[in-house]
Each structure stands twice: as C-alpha cells, then as structure tokens.
Amino acid sequence: MHGGLAGELALAGGIPVLEAQPPVSWPRTTDADRAAVQSVLDSNLFVSDRTGGRTAVEQLERSWADHLGVRRCVGVSNGTTAIELALLAHGIRPGDEVVVPALTFVGTAMAVVHVGAVPVYADVDPVTFALSADSLRERITPRTRAVVPVHLHGLSADMPVLDAVARHHGLVVIEDAAQAHGARHLGTPCGATGNTATFSLQMTKNLPTCGEGGLVVTDDDAIADRIVQLRQFGETIRPDRPRRYVSHRLGFNAKLNNIQAAYTSSQLExxxxxxxxxxxxxxxxxxxxxxxxxxxxxxxxxxxxxxxxxxxxxxxxxxxxxxxxxxxxxxxxxxxxxxxxxxxxxxxxxxxxxxxxxxxxxxxxxxxxxxxxxxxxxxxxxxxxxxxxxxxxxxxxxxxxxxxxxxxxxxxxxxxxxxxx
The missing domain is CATH 3.90.1150.10 (Aspartate Aminotransferase, domain 1)
Structure with missing residues (x-):
C-alpha cells in the first residue's frame, strides 16, 4: 500500500503528500556541457556565418542528421522559425491554405500566418491527440497546399496514413516534431519519414539548448540549401571563400549560435x-x-x-x-x-x-x-x-x-x- 491514500485531502486541511511542488530541474547542465560552451567562448567564434573551419552549429547539424539517419539538418533560431522557413522553402505563398491540428502550441499556427498563408484547423485523434486523417480530408480545399502534423507531447502522428492523404491531394507535409525528440513510429524516428520535419531546442524540450533554438531536417538538398539561405538574409556562405554580402532571396536573420549548438551537442551525447x-x-x-x-x-x-x-x-x-x-x-x-x-x-x-x-x-x-x-x-x-x-x-x-x-x-x-x- 502506497502512502498516497492515507489522510484527508490537503485542500480540506489534511497533510499534503509533498510539502511543496518540486522545482523544475531541467535541463541538467553538467561539467561536459560547461566545457562545450567554454570551448566556444575560447574560440571567439560565436555565430554560424563565419568561414574558415567547422563551427559548433555545423557539428550539431551533422550529429542530429546522423542520429535520425537523414541527409541534411539546418540549425535555426527557434522551433517556430523552423516551421516558417520550411514552409517558405517549400514554396508556400500568401493565400495558400495550410492544415494544422487544433490541439497544439500556438506557434504552429502562427508560423503559417507569419508567411502569409491561412491556417485551417483540423480535429485530433482522441487517443494520440495528433492530427486526425478523417478531419484532414474534410478540411482540404482547392487552395490547400500543405499540412503540418504535430507529434504532440512526444507521440508520433500516424504518418503513413497522413502521408497517403497528402500524396493523394498533392500536399506538402512538414512535420512539427518540436516535442518528439526520440519518438518512433513503426521503427522510424520522428523526423526521418522522408518529409521535411522541424524540431525545437527550447530549454524545456527533451533535447534542450541553453535558451532557444531549432532544427530543420530533410532528405532534399534543394530544400536544405534554401533554408540555409533563408536563415542568413538570403546569402550563400561557403567555407572556402570570404562572405560576399549578396542576397539571392528575401531571407531572415534566423541563425542558431555556436554556444547554443555546443550545449545541445553535449546534451545529445x-x-x-x-x-x-x-x-x-x-x-x-x-x-x-x-x-x-x-x-x-x-x-x-x-x-x-x-x-x-x-x-x-x-x-x-x-x-x-x-x-x-x-x-x-x-x-x-x-x-x-x-x-x-x-x-x-x-x-x-x-x-x-x-x-x-x-x-x-x-x-x-x-x-x-x-x-x-x-x-x-x-x-x-x-x-x-x-x-x-x-x-x-x-x-x-x-x-x-x-x-x-x-x-x-x-x-x-x-x-x-x-x-x-
């Protein structure tokens, strides 16, 4: 018999099970994390738009891509920005409709609005809390261009079924895996389904950074290259030549910095x-x-x-x-x-x-x-x-x-x- 059944409710004057609500002790920062951050401080290489050597951002990108078994990973400033850049890289334009689940963090829908598209809300499955395929079908119109399934709370949506619906209607699929680091469905890690997927590294996430951060993963080199440009004012920065300050597309300042990346790389171990x-x-x-x-x-x-x-x-x-x-x-x-x-x-x-x-x-x-x-x-x-x-x-x-x-x-x-x- 556990002690939880004993005594009157604390709300009615009894003794509580726990004297106080426990403090948040996440993320756990270790000496290894501190050493990783210190190495960036010592290098004086803080941002990812510099040339002349592999940065901590590039190291994290390669490590997370390898962890998932995908071709490319691009580090960005946060998880919401990751969705925005993925939508833009896939050609989503103002006025396009993008289906999102009605049960998720507000950033999923705001990302759609921020690129000028129109969020359309679909219902969720009562067991997985993820996007319902039946509701998705009901929400598709001639203006629908994309769908953003969310792997809510760390449980994968039923991607084979959702992908089949998307393919039938010619829709782009961008998976919001902000809460799903480590989740799998039918043996496939979230983010490794063949779609473009986005992750958050915000400090509350299962794989955190020391603040905010995001990752976009894809097997499509063209999509990854566009996101690399979009995060850096539309520029193409190569390690074998000086920065030219030429913008090839309308981009953003949406980079992940090397301190954040080094911290997450240490956490990833x-x-x-x-x-x-x-x-x-x-x-x-x-x-x-x-x-x-x-x-x-x-x-x-x-x-x-x-x-x-x-x-x-x-x-x-x-x-x-x-x-x-x-x-x-x-x-x-x-x-x-x-x-x-x-x-x-x-x-x-x-x-x-x-x-x-x-x-x-x-x-x-x-x-x-x-x-x-x-x-x-x-x-x-x-x-x-x-x-x-x-x-x-x-x-x-x-x-x-x-x-x-x-x-x-x-x-x-x-x-x-x-x-x-």
Missing amino acids: RFPDYHKARRENVAAFLDRLSGVDGLTCPTEPEGHEHAWHILRFVVDFDRLLPGVPVAGARSLLLRALRAEGLPATRYQMMPLPDQPALRPLVRQPDPSCPVTQDVIDRSFTVQQRHLPPDAGPLLQSFADVIEKVFSHRRTLARLAEGGAQ
Whole structure:
C-alpha cells in the first residue's frame, strides 16, 4: 500500500503528500556541457556565418542528421522559425491554405500566418491527440497546399496514413516534431519519414539548448540549401571563400549560435541514456495509475515509441464528480492535485482557432473541433518534472498524489457543493 491514500485531502486541511511542488530541474547542465560552451567562448567564434573551419552549429547539424539517419539538418533560431522557413522553402505563398491540428502550441499556427498563408484547423485523434486523417480530408480545399502534423507531447502522428492523404491531394507535409525528440513510429524516428520535419531546442524540450533554438531536417538538398539561405538574409556562405554580402532571396536573420549548438551537442551525447531512463520512469508511473477509476492515462499505441515530453491525463468527471459542471470539476481537481504537491496544469486553454490572436484570422466556415474541445475540457498535464533521468521517485510520489485525490471523491463532492476556493 502506497502512502498516497492515507489522510484527508490537503485542500480540506489534511497533510499534503509533498510539502511543496518540486522545482523544475531541467535541463541538467553538467561539467561536459560547461566545457562545450567554454570551448566556444575560447574560440571567439560565436555565430554560424563565419568561414574558415567547422563551427559548433555545423557539428550539431551533422550529429542530429546522423542520429535520425537523414541527409541534411539546418540549425535555426527557434522551433517556430523552423516551421516558417520550411514552409517558405517549400514554396508556400500568401493565400495558400495550410492544415494544422487544433490541439497544439500556438506557434504552429502562427508560423503559417507569419508567411502569409491561412491556417485551417483540423480535429485530433482522441487517443494520440495528433492530427486526425478523417478531419484532414474534410478540411482540404482547392487552395490547400500543405499540412503540418504535430507529434504532440512526444507521440508520433500516424504518418503513413497522413502521408497517403497528402500524396493523394498533392500536399506538402512538414512535420512539427518540436516535442518528439526520440519518438518512433513503426521503427522510424520522428523526423526521418522522408518529409521535411522541424524540431525545437527550447530549454524545456527533451533535447534542450541553453535558451532557444531549432532544427530543420530533410532528405532534399534543394530544400536544405534554401533554408540555409533563408536563415542568413538570403546569402550563400561557403567555407572556402570570404562572405560576399549578396542576397539571392528575401531571407531572415534566423541563425542558431555556436554556444547554443555546443550545449545541445553535449546534451545529445547523453540523450539516448536520458530517453531510456525517462521511458522506464514514466512506464512505472503509469502502471501505478492504470487502475484509477475515472482516469485515462496517456498511452503508447502499438507501433509507437513515446518520447514522453508531456503527460496528459483525461478525466471522466461524470464518474469523479457526477452532477458538477465540467469547468468547476476540473478547477477543483487541479486545486486538489496542486495542494498535494503535484504541479498539474491545463497547458492548452482553448483550441487554436479560439486563441484571441488567431480568431480574427479564421477563414474556414466551421472551425469547431469537438474532440479537441473535449480533450481540453477534461484533461490535465504534467510537464518538465518527469524529464530528468532520476525522476522515478518523484513520479512515484505523483502517483501517490493522484491515487489519494481520486480516492477522496466524497470530500471532493463536498468541496464542490460548498464552492471550495
């Protein structure tokens, strides 16, 4: 018997499982990471537009391409910019429609808007939370030029099916793998499907940098060369000649710097071990919760290897708090979990087309996505604290919290009736 079931809920005056919510301890910076960064500081070679030797950015690009088994990788300033440059490199133009899932980080849709294209929102699968092929088919019009599937939370979308739909309609596929470093589907790593794919290196990601960064991977040399130009004012910079300051296309200043790249390259050396430990820790955590009534744990469907970047739990509030409106029940549950020391969050607050910044730009007749709305309404997430390789004991304490809260349904119902604040 674990300790999570003992005692009254902290929200009702009991002793919490954890005295305080644990601090974020990710990324883990080691002496090897510090040495890698110091080597760049000592070299005085900070940016990737210099000639005369292989830079840390080039080293990271080659290492990540080799890790995935793809031809090319291009380092850029962040994951959102990676999507923007990939869209532009594939010829997406103002007015083109690009289908994106309604359940994802807002940057996916903003990247489409930033290149002048029109985001069209499709619904997601209720199990994988990834783009639904059926919804994609419904959203395709004569103006549709591309689709951006998102491997949300570290679980691959069903790319064979989505690719088949895209090929049938002649659509460009750009995979948003910002959260999916290490994920696989049918043995293929996310990013190595033959499509162009983008990754984020933001410090919260499974493969982080010391700040912001992004990578674009592709087997198409022409696409990679365009992105290299686009990240550097449209210039072509070669190591065998001085920079000419000639812009061949309208580009951006969207480079990854050498300090960021060196840090990530050092992290990449430990990445396989971290990935393995995370999968073991999360598996043990979810095994503890598999029998909790009214709770649907994140899953790893057959053929998938989850990267477990974010853990999303879906709650059957009709079983947990029958008769209580979902919004109030969800708020009460989150307060109860946090009071016990589990830093539960909602993450996405609304489907993308309902975001205030995007709502005025919605052009499709019916942007409603009922599965997305249902998932957002009935779920909570656990983020970051489970990423370190030694997070196993903490996850077991989180299991204690969830077991305790879900076992005190009468107390939750009493608090709901009394309007707990």
